């Protein structure tokens with residue numbers, strides 16, 4: 774079984790688990806799982822985002838559909854490029870969740886809403902629009918991912934600056950420096966998805982311990 778197939782199966786297993794949790798009406802269980810993955814992001818990087826997140830899984834499917842249809846997807850709107858927007862969305866989401874429960878005694882299906890939103894948006898925009906500029910869960914993961922002790926990393930000696938990694942990264946985590954022509958990955962933004970590993974022609978990228986100063 775190839776690495777790619779293994780990754781697809783892991784994502785599908787988590788998606789099925791997510792659907793089962795939602796169907797049972799216990800959304801809080803998934804939120805608890807998510808909370809546990811925040812300290813885990815310090816130890817292992819943002820593995821939740823790359824493998825367990827239902828939004829990422831449906832976005833991978835939407836991205837594949839959009840690429841197949843060959844329609845041109847729109848650029849990220851300039852007004853959306855604000856670092857505070859995901860935090861505002863997080864605050865509103867928490868207020869809606871708690872307010873509706875206390876005042877109206879209803880559970881707002883917040884997670885299914887974000888899953889649907891991420892899928893639809895990715896049909897029309899590149900994945901980074903949701904991952905980087907909208908997702909409130911991603912904002913929390915990014916915060917903890919800043920201190921991640923392990924992440925994907927580029928061996929500068931082996932990098933030829935071809936930018937193939939940049940093109941497949943769903944979260945703007947890797948950039949080829951214009952002067953050095955070497956790729957650099959920011960662990961805080963890296964979803965550990967391995968897209969870049971699969972396309973790098975020189976096998977310059979590996980999951981390893983983060984050296985001091987690489988954050």
Ligand code: SF4
Pocket residue numbers: 927931932933934935936937938939949955956972973974975976977978
């Ligand atoms: S795909 Fe590999 S060789 Fe090309 S820029 Fe990225 S890390 Fe460097």
Ligand code: SF4
Pocket residue numbers: 925938941942943944945946947958962963964965966967968969970
């Ligand atoms: S840098 Fe590589 S592993 Fe990290 S999110 Fe981008 S494509 Fe995925």
